[in-house]
Amino acid sequence: MGNILVITELQRGKIREASYELLSFAKKIAAAKGHSVCSVVLGKDVAAEAEAFAKRSGGPVYTVANPVLENYNVDAYCTAIQAAVDKAKPELILVSHTPSGWDFAPRIAARLDAGFVSDCFNIDATGDLVFVRRVFGGKMDARVAVKSTPVVATFQPGATEACQDSAAGSVEALDVAIDAGALRTKFVEVKAPQAKGVDLTKAEIIVSGGRALGGADKFKEVIEPLAEALGGVVGASRPVVDAGWLPHERQVGSTGQVVSPKLYIAAGISGAIQHVVGMKGAQFIVAINKDPDAPIFEVASLGVVGDLFEIVPALTKAIKAAKG
Numbered sequence: 001m002g003n004i005l006v007i008t009e010l011q012r013g014k015i016r017e018a019s020y021e022l023l024s025f026a027k028k029i030a031a032a033k034g035h036s037v038c039s040v041v042l043g044k045d046v047a048a049e050a051e052a053f054a055k056r057s058g059g060p061v062y063t064v065a066n067p068v069l070e071n072y073n074v075d076a077y078c079t080a081i082q083a084a085v086d087k088a089k090p091e092l093i094l095v096s097h098t099p100s101g102w103d104f105a106p107r108i109a110a111r112l113d114a115g116f117v118s119d120c121f122n123i124d125a126t127g128d129l130v131f132v133r134r135v136f137g138g139k140m141d142a143r144v145a146v147k148s149t150p151v152v153a154t155f156q157p158g159a160t161e162a163c164q165d166s167a168a169g170s171v172e173a174l175d176v177a178i179d180a181g182a183l184r185t186k187f188v189e190v191k192a193p194q195a196k197g198v199d200l201t202k203a204e205i206i207v208s209g210g211r212a213l214g215g216a217d218k219f220k221e222v223i224e225p226l227a228e229a230l231g232g233v234v235g236a237s238r239p240v241v242d243a244g245w246l247p248h249e250r251q252v253g254s255t256g257q258v259v260s261p262k263l264y265i266a267a268g269i270s271g272a273i274q275h276v277v278g279m280k281g282a283q284f285i286v287a288i289n290k291d292p293d294a295p296i297f298e299v300a301s302l303g304v305v306g307d308l309f310e311i312v313p314a315l316t317k318a319i320k321a322a323k324g
């Protein structure tokens with residue numbers, strides 16, 4: 001029987017939903033393996049959030065409160081997390097696969113000479129603990145078992161439900177010295193994004209296109225007319241934005257917008273986990289993809305296997321005809 005340590009993350013002073021999702025994974029593993037769950041909350045003022053987390057986590061919630069932890073700083077975080085590791089002596093350390101998680105998780109693994117598995121979206125705890133991660137653009141799932149301990153694993157935000165349990169955990173403050181003068185990086189500022197032309201988060205109907213469109217002109221020709229016919233707005237997957245076909249405000253996914261429209265149409269989008277976490281909250285999802293095994297069909301309410309360049313214009317025509 002060992003410990004699992006959940007590293008929580010604060011955003012604007014509140015523990016992120018992703019940390020409660022880590023807790024769900026931690027509890028699933030703990031139940032299967034007879035482990036105990038403990039957690040750590042880092043920040044400037046953390047007492048209230050740590051109490052809230054303890055009420056769902058059970059077990060000890062360690063806190064490290066220090067003004068230098070108000071904004072993310074890798075050196076300060078690693079020092080604070082090391083203190084929690086020394087206290088909990090975990091076999092498994094769970095981190096969210098967020099920009100700060102990408103930064104500190106491998107460093108913690110290196111410090112501890114631990115096994116490291118990144119970007120997981122599931123676990124299988126029925127036998128040896130297996131971490132599941134998507135590879136080759138979502139075409140295959142890799143199942144990874146780590147033979148050594150401890151293990152540091154990062155999990156995709158949105159990969160499971162947030163833990164909603166009621167529990168009676170305890171909060172314990174750790175006294176950690178962090179030498180602000182010795183930090184090799186410093187926080188400069190948070191830059192808020194520019195005001196948006198379109199707010200996808202408020203849209204009731206979104207028609208999104210993916211890499212399969214092949215260019216900005218095809219969005220105008222194929223996707224925009226359908227969005228217009230339905231009274232909706234155009235969204236996109238990340239490669240579309242990376243290629244400069246549409247601005248970032250149109251991107252749906254973990255590094256774009258998280259949307260919850262009544263209707264979401266995904267045309268030529270494979271359904272990578274980073275896209276799915278941004279749109280799986282839609283009430284009705286229509287997926288159009290020529291690959292019957294595309295992962296997008298796993299979350300679709302209605303799936304159409306075929307060529308979007310035939311299906312989308314035909315759909316647009318039918319909707320216009322029905323509207324008269």
Ligand SMILES: Cc1cc2nc3c(=O)[nH]c(=O)nc-3n(C[C@H](O)[C@H](O)[C@H](O)COP(=O)(O)OP(=O)(O)OC[C@H]3O[C@@H](n4cnc5c(N)ncnc54)[C@H](O)[C@@H]3O)c2cc1C
Pocket residue numbers: 137209210211212236237238239240251252253254255256257267268269270271272273274275278288289290291294306307308309
């Ligand atoms: C840290 C990180 C963050 C990320 N954040 C995001 C994010 O916020 N949002 C996001 O979307 N992605 C994000 N990604 C990228 C993500 O992993 C995928 O690479 C991306 O979502 C794939 O986009 P796609 O589905 O458009 O392209 P592809 O994966 O290339 O899929 C194209 C799909 O189109 C289908 N297709 C091809 N031709 C046709 C046709 N004629 N008709 C019908 N179907 C066709 C193919 O079968 C395929 O399924 C992120 C990745 C990382 C590592």
